[in-house]
Amino acid sequence: MTEKWLEWAQQIQSTAQAGLTFSKDKFDLKRYRQLLELSAEIMSSYSSTSMSTVMDLFHKEEGYQTPKIDARAVIFKENKILLVREKVDGKWALPGGFADVGVSLTENVIREVEEETGYRASYKRLIAVLDYLKHPHPPQPYHYYKFFLECDVTGSPADQTLETSDVQFFERNGLPELSLNRNTKSQIDLLFQYLNNPFKQPYID
Template sequence: MSNLLEFARELAAIGQAGITYSKDPYDRERFVRLREMAGELLALPDYSPDFKWPDEIGYDTPKVDVRAVVFRGSEILLIKEAATGLWTLPGGWADVNISPAENAEKECREESGYIVKATRIVSVIDKERAGYAPNANAIYKIFFLCDLIGGEPTTSHESLGVGFFDIDALPPLDPHRGREVDIRDAYARHLDPTLQPVFN
């Protein structure tokens, strides 16, 4: 393991799988304790003393974050996150019972007021390996190129603002949700459909 977070994350995943699949009550107790210990590693004073694993059940898999990438000429649709006051691509955690593309369309409509149609995947990345800040969860990010169908700019409880910005004049971006490099990767594929999706 290259760092403490990766080590603790794998221990927690082993513990959670054991809790889910073990039939022996004594083994289940051991797996519960293993997951607790993985959290205690990250709660050490020199790491993150207030750390706690999110409550999860079942086999531990990466969480999925979907983003709608909508261009209007050289401008890109961004929303101002209520949580941070910074700008990002519309999107968020994928919900169950709808496809990844439908999730991106739904998130865009809810956060921006615009109706879009996902047409192409421009990137699928492991968030941490792509250079984002570490997170307790392993996270995959999927960026969908979307066509603008209709609607009008509308804020929500998740967004303080909605706007189109020239890619050479972007507002302050939320570095945990989407970066300029992600936008430029998408713009290159918007201009040239023959380019393959980005992945790691």
């Protein structure tokens, strides 16, 4: 579902990143740097992001380009799902975020739940692994895989945290405005298919 211009730019960026990682020839390295700049120019031209900002993002990348991991917690209670209000845009999302290096997937999710909600979480099962590009998210410079892990929680929610300003459970037909960079309505609908359905197999794109 990604825009074609973004798909092309991501492919050019990935090729350039691989070339800069493995090439030793100074002329090839120059060409790969030009490809990286071309990718940034495409992204900047078709979005509201400046080329310098895109290049700053690219310069933070090292090594062979691979998809990034976004890990989200799925927490049900009384036929409702737990969402947090993001301070950055005032919209709602499943607790979670990008996985950190040196920490397992479940450890990442458990930590994010506690930091963003105040609840103490424990891993229950894997529900879905989705490709960001196959879902109606806004354009992003990188390619992401989104992992959705069902968790159980105990304790009480926090009034607010460093990243979130509210924590609530919502019914399937009463969802608030979602932060579409993080999760979409169709993804929440998919997750609700796992409510009270312990034997349903994980959905993987």
